Amino acid sequence: xxxxxxxxxxxxxxxxxxxxxxxxxxxxxxxxxxxxxxxxxxxxxxxxxxxxxxxxxxxxxxxxxxxxxxxxxxxxxxxxxxxxxxxxxxxxxxxxxxxxxxxxxxxxxxxxxxxxxxxxxxxxxxxxxxxxxxxxxxxxxxxxxxxxxxxxxxxxxxxxxxxxxxxxxxxxxxxxxxxxxxxxxxxxxxxxxxxxxxxxxxxxxxxxxxxxxxxxxxxxxxxxxxxxxxxxxxxxxxxxxxxxxxxxxxxxxxxxxxxxxxxxxxxxxxxxxxxx
Amino acid sequence: xxxxxxxxxxxxxxxxxxxxxxxxxxxxxxxxxxxxxxxxxxxxxxxxxxxxxxxxxxxxxxxxxxxxxxxxxxxxxxxxxxxxxxxxxxxxxxxxxxxxxxxxxxxxxxxxxxxxxxxxxxxxxxxxxxxxxxxxxxxxxxxxxxxxxxxxxxxxxxxxxxxxxxxxxxxxxxxxxxxxxxxxxxxxxxxxxxxxxxxxxxxxxxxxxxxxxxxxxxxxxxxxxxxxxxxxxxxxxxxxxxxxxxxxxxxxxxxxxxxxxxxxxxxxxxxxxxxxxxxxxxxxxxxxxxxxxxxxxxxxxxxxxxxxxxxxxxxxxxxxxxxxxxxxxxxxxxxxxxxxxxxxxxxxxxxxxxxxxxxxxxxxxxxxxxxxxxxxxxxxxxxxxxxxxxxxxxxxxxxxxxxxxxxxxxxxxxxxxxxxxxxxxxxxxxxxxxxxxxxxxxxxxxxxxxxxxxxxxxxxxxxxxxxxxxxxxxxxxxxxxxxxxxxxxxxxxxxxxxxxxxxxxxxxxxxxxxxxxxxxxxxxxxxxxx
Numbered sequence: 001x002x003x004x005x006x007x008x009x010x011x012x013x014x015x016x017x018x019x020x021x022x023x024x025x026x027x028x029x030x031x032x033x034x035x036x037x038x039x040x041x042x043x044x045x046x047x048x049x050x051x052x053x054x055x056x057x058x059x060x061x062x063x064x065x066x067x068x069x070x071x072x073x074x075x076x077x078x079x080x081x082x083x084x085x086x087x088x089x090x091x092x093x094x095x096x097x098x099x100x101x102x103x104x105x106x107x108x109x110x111x112x113x114x115x116x117x118x119x120x121x122x123x124x125x126x127x128x129x130x131x132x133x134x135x136x137x138x139x140x141x142x143x144x145x146x147x148x149x150x151x152x153x154x155x156x157x158x159x160x161x162x163x164x165x166x167x168x169x170x171x172x173x174x175x176x177x178x179x180x181x182x183x184x185x186x187x188x189x190x191x192x193x194x195x196x197x198x199x200x201x202x203x204x205x206x207x208x209x210x211x212x213x214x215x216x217x218x219x220x221x222x223x224x225x226x227x228x229x230x231x232x233x234x235x236x237x238x239x240x241x242x243x244x245x246x247x248x249x250x251x252x253x254x255x256x257x258x259x260x261x262x263x264x265x266x267x268x269x270x271x272x273x274x275x276x
Numbered sequence: 277x278x279x280x281x282x283x284x285x286x287x288x289x290x291x292x293x294x295x296x297x298x299x300x301x302x303x304x305x306x307x308x309x310x311x312x313x314x315x316x317x318x319x320x321x322x323x324x325x326x327x328x329x330x331x332x333x334x335x336x337x338x339x340x341x342x343x344x345x346x347x348x349x350x351x352x353x354x355x356x357x358x359x360x361x362x363x364x365x366x367x368x369x370x371x372x373x374x375x376x377x378x379x380x381x382x383x384x385x386x387x388x389x390x391x392x393x394x395x396x397x398x399x400x401x402x403x404x405x406x407x408x409x410x411x412x413x414x415x416x417x418x419x420x421x422x423x424x425x426x427x428x429x430x431x432x433x434x435x436x437x438x439x440x441x442x443x444x445x446x447x448x449x450x451x452x453x454x455x456x457x458x459x460x461x462x463x464x465x466x467x468x469x470x471x472x473x474x475x476x477x478x479x480x481x482x483x484x485x486x487x488x489x490x491x492x493x494x495x496x497x498x499x500x501x502x503x504x505x506x507x508x509x510x511x512x513x514x515x516x517x518x519x520x521x522x523x524x525x526x527x528x529x530x531x532x533x534x535x536x537x538x539x540x541x542x543x544x545x546x547x548x549x550x551x552x553x554x555x556x557x558x559x560x561x562x563x564x565x566x567x568x569x570x571x572x573x574x575x576x577x578x579x580x581x582x583x584x585x586x587x588x589x590x591x592x593x594x595x596x597x598x599x600x601x602x603x604x605x606x607x608x609x610x611x612x613x614x615x616x617x618x619x620x621x622x623x624x625x626x627x628x629x630x631x632x633x634x635x636x637x638x639x640x641x642x643x644x645x646x647x648x649x650x651x652x653x654x655x656x657x658x659x660x661x662x663x664x665x666x667x668x669x670x671x672x673x674x675x676x677x678x679x680x681x682x683x684x685x686x687x688x689x690x691x692x693x694x695x696x697x698x699x700x701x702x703x704x705x706x707x708x709x710x711x712x713x714x715x716x717x718x719x720x721x722x723x724x725x726x727x728x729x730x731x732x733x734x735x736x737x738x739x740x741x742x743x744x745x746x747x748x749x750x751x752x753x754x755x756x757x758x759x760x761x762x763x764x765x766x767x768x769x770x771x772x773x774x775x776x777x778x779x780x781x782x783x784x785x786x787x788x789x790x791x792x793x794x795x796x797x798x799x800x801x802x803x804x805x806x
Contacts, residue, residue, distance in 0.1 A: 015348050024366070068391045068392070069389075070389075156347035156349075156369075156382075
């Protein structure tokens with residue numbers, strides 16, 4: 001069963017427990033220049049998850065001018081990941097458990113995955129001699145043992161729910177039906193569906209989410225064309241071979257005809273005459 | 277020719293097989309020994325400061341997720357009282373424990389957040405944090421800057437609680453009385469005047485007891501019981517969760533803010549100093565005092581002089597920050613002589629001394645209220661009001677006052693205990709006339725800015741500090757706030773009488789309803805509606 005995490009934006013208090021848990025479990029460095037929590041938070045080679053504070057004007061029923069929402073960012077673990085599709089060395093693969101994982105040993109460093117990702121998730125170790133692509137792996141060793149991903153296991157506000165993606169979708173719909181949320185499960189259809197799902201009381205575009213992502217799984221775009229590769233390759237070859245054979249035959253016939261014509265025209269002097 | 281060459285090659289081969297080979301192997305061996313002796317190439321457990329096995333399990337690798345990983349409380353980046361270093365946080369959950377269960381703040385509001393993180397600035401999380409990831413916001417830089425500025429007249433006040441705890445930062449046992457040494461240390465740091473917050477603690481009692489009597493007699497149309505208002509953590513808690521009980525809250529400022537207001541008015545006048553050149557510092561056991569000093573309404577001196585942008589207290593240092601400052605400046609508290617506070621705002625009584633302990637404000641208030649009502653010295657029992665002493669969560673006492681009858685009082689500390697009292701008041705079954713609230717368990721002596729002599733804070737350390745205060749009170753010649761000669765002369769020369777117009781302007785305040793700053797829990801909504 002494909003696992004996933006449901007993030008309830010309304011419940012996040014911005015404590016950053018998930019950020020610290022991620023760093024502890026994955027042994028990532030803290031860098032004050034690249035914060036993983038607060039207004040300037042962002043993903044980085046050492047920030048596999050970041051919780052950013054978003055100030056929103058004119059939202060909520062509290063009457064406050066500006067309300068605060070916290071958005072946890074990390075790899076969304078697409079159902080059909082564009083990064084894995086772009087990776088020709090099979091360094092990024094989608095596991096049966098739902099995680100999109102990266103194997104540094106296979107990576108050649110082309111960074112196609114970074115270009116392919118519609119959410120701008122994979123980061124690169126620009127300052128290393130042998131750099132790796134870095135992103136959330138959804139703690140596969142932990143999940144394998146039946147544990148929760150580090151971040152989901154430590155949330156004190158129950159903002160993160162780990163489980164089977166189908167159950168999570170059901171739960172999300174129930175919560176939305178209960179009121180107080182906008183009717184949109186981010187990740188249900190985006191990029192063909194993602195393992196991480198978000199529900200919120202504030203429109204997602206106000207929270208900095210990319211909402212113009214196609215609902216078609218991205219690999220489909222390239223696959224619909226690339227699927228023709230063998231046919232095109234073989235067909236083109238066959239066509240060229242045919243043309244070659246045809247041309248060659250035509251040339252042969254033409255030469256023979258010419259020779260025959262010459263021999264017919266100069267038939268008398270051929271025996272004695274010098275050969276040109 | 278060829279033969280000669282052959283011979284040479286033969287000789288060379290012979291050399292390699294014997295002496296050269298031995299030399300080479302010997303050299304390699306020596307190099308190897310040198311390398312291993314110098315520790316080169318030895319694999320150690322990466323980055324362990326204390327050696328193998330010293331650090332908690334969560335640092336030892338990915339073997340298993342330790343059971344004690346529980347998460348942490350949210351802290352705003354702009355919080356004026358506390359800061360957190362993510363690098364030190366081990367998600368042990370101690371801060372959650374104290375914030376949720378002892379102080380009943382985290383988890384006592386509903387999601388989603390509005391536009392701030394609910395925090396009463398008490399700093400108990402900083403006391404409980406085992407790795408010191410959560411600490412006070414360091415303001416020592418601003419104080420040093422002011423001290424180095426020759427234009428500034430830098431004054432300082434010291435809270436009742438720091439004199440029984442500062443010594444702990446210098447190796448003395450908990451509760452060691454270092455009042456005089458602390459004054460000496462502050463003078464060595466270069467403060468122009470050292471005042472005692474105990475002086476305004478006495479003043480608070482004068483104002484608060486007067487207010488109480490007015491409430492009891494009906495001169496003030498405000499309900500009973502009256503709540504104390506000295507603890508800024510408690511005041512903010514009330515503003516968040518019980519704004520419907522504002523009328524119960526005494527309008528008196530805390531001693532820190534009273535002294536701040538007086539320094540830039542009364543003292544500036546008496547000494548003929550430009551109030552704008554005064555930089556007022558306070559040494560507090562408390563992180564919430566940083567928030568209190570920064571409150572926009574705490575600028576009475578600006579109003580008094582009709583000037584703008586002047587806070588009554590400019591910087592607040594916790595006990596820990598003062599200790600750090602002293603150590604940075606090379607001042608050893610242990611070697612200093614005892615010195616005295618500066619006059620005008622420096623005298624204090626036993627009543628003020630016990631302010632720092634839970635029940636202390638109540639006991640001091642009872643002593644003076646008794647005198648105000650009866651014009652007689654209180655009986656000996658009132659000078660050692662045992663029912664309000666000690667570390668029980670909620671304490672009650674009743675005092676017979678001739679002419680008034682039985683005065684019933686209650687004392688609570690730690691906001692989970694506070695909630696019990698507040699719920700009783702909300703439901704209307706509160707038999708008390710006066711209730712003392714202190715945000716921190718044990719009172720100011722175990723405030724969020726105190727030395728971390730026990731982590732998490734222990735009742736043993738709390739009791740030792742409290743015992744030291746009561747001993748000091750018992751030693752004092754004057755033990756009632758109304759006997760403070762400097763307070764009396766302050767009224768004579770400046771304020772006229774308690775709750776005079778000027779006293780109201782400088783020594784009293786108003787409160788801000790913060791209940792809109794968070795979403796209420798469903799149960800809370802029900803009780804408030806009903």
